[in-house]
Amino acid sequence: MDHQRLAMPIGEAMFTQRSIRRFRPDPIPTEDLRLILEAAVKAPNGGNRQIARFLLLTDRALIRQFGALYREAWWAKRLDERGWTRPEDIPPEEKTYRSAAQLAEEMKDAPCIVLALAVAPGHANSVIPACQNLMLAARTLGIGSVPTTLHPKVMDRAYALLGIPKDVSFHFCIPLGYPRGSFGPTSRKPTSETTFSNRWGAPVPWA
Numbered sequence: 001m002d003h004q005r006l007a008m009p010i011g012e013a014m015f016t017q018r019s020i021r022r023f024r025p026d027p028i029p030t031e032d033l034r035l036i037l038e039a040a041v042k043a044p045n046g047g048n049r050q051i052a053r054f055l056l057l058t059d060r061a062l063i064r065q066f067g068a069l070y071r072e073a074w075w076a077k078r079l080d081e082r083g084w085t086r087p088e089d090i091p092p093e094e095k096t097y098r099s100a101a102q103l104a105e106e107m108k109d110a111p112c113i114v115l116a117l118a119v120a121p122g123h124a125n126s127v128i129p130a131c132q133n134l135m136l137a138a139r140t141l142g143i144g145s146v147p148t149t150l151h152p153k154v155m156d157r158a159y160a161l162l163g164i165p166k167d168v169s170f171h172f173c174i175p176l177g178y179p180r181g182s183f184g185p186t187s188r189k190p191t192s193e194t195t196f197s198n199r200w201g202a203p204v205p206w207a
């Protein structure tokens with residue numbers, strides 16, 4: 001596999017990777033999808049048992065049907081968490097939610113959606129590192145992504161739509177596409193606040 005094509009400095013990829021939730025309609029070349037998946041499966045995983053499985057959705061009609069389920073799932077989560085049922089319920093200062101709500105509307109138009117799954121025993125911790133590799137490889141190719149989840153309310157229908165066996169676990173739904181908008185810096189708490197040295201609560205040397 002031609003991994004030389006993922007030539008962006010790793011620091012640039014990591015420090016400019018942000019959630020991309022608005023996509024141009026352009027399809028992603030199959031060789032790029034393959035490279036992204038080849039990078040994903042290089043991630044560490046428990047005992048190298050390689051339980052992660054990926055389902056690539058590129059069929060427009062299927063993505064439209066899946067998009068409707070995604071939208072329903074997104075609002076079901078908001079009802080559970082916040083009691084919100086429509087866009088007007090989201091306070092203006094909740095920018096991430098407003099943007100995520102927009103994605104819920106537009107998932108049906110994503111050029112590609114990757115579902116990250118796992119065969120038994122299905123542990124998330126053997127799938128999540130692969131998802132991060134996948135998203136960083138995509139970023140290096142100028143392809144945006146964001147990890148998202150579903151909701152129990154739509155699971156049976158999503159599995160039936162895509163022919164996923166019941167004993168396969170779902171972990172992430174990751175839309176992929178060329179960004180409308182740009183990659184750029186993210187805002188995070190300082191590591192001096194989120195990292196301790198030797199004992200819980202003890203400051204790191206750079207604090």
Ligand SMILES: Cc1cc2nc3c(=O)[nH]c(=O)nc-3n(C[C@H](O)[C@H](O)[C@H](O)COP(=O)(O)O)c2cc1C
Pocket residue numbers: 017018019020021096099100101103146147148149186187
């Ligand atoms: C477990 C998990 C679930 C997430 N679920 C959603 C989601 O349902 N919809 C969405 O738009 N973004 C979702 N995200 C993306 C987060 O909102 C995003 O990573 C966070 O706000 C930081 O964004 P940034 O990297 O652009 O700064 C999820 C991320 C994780 C790790």
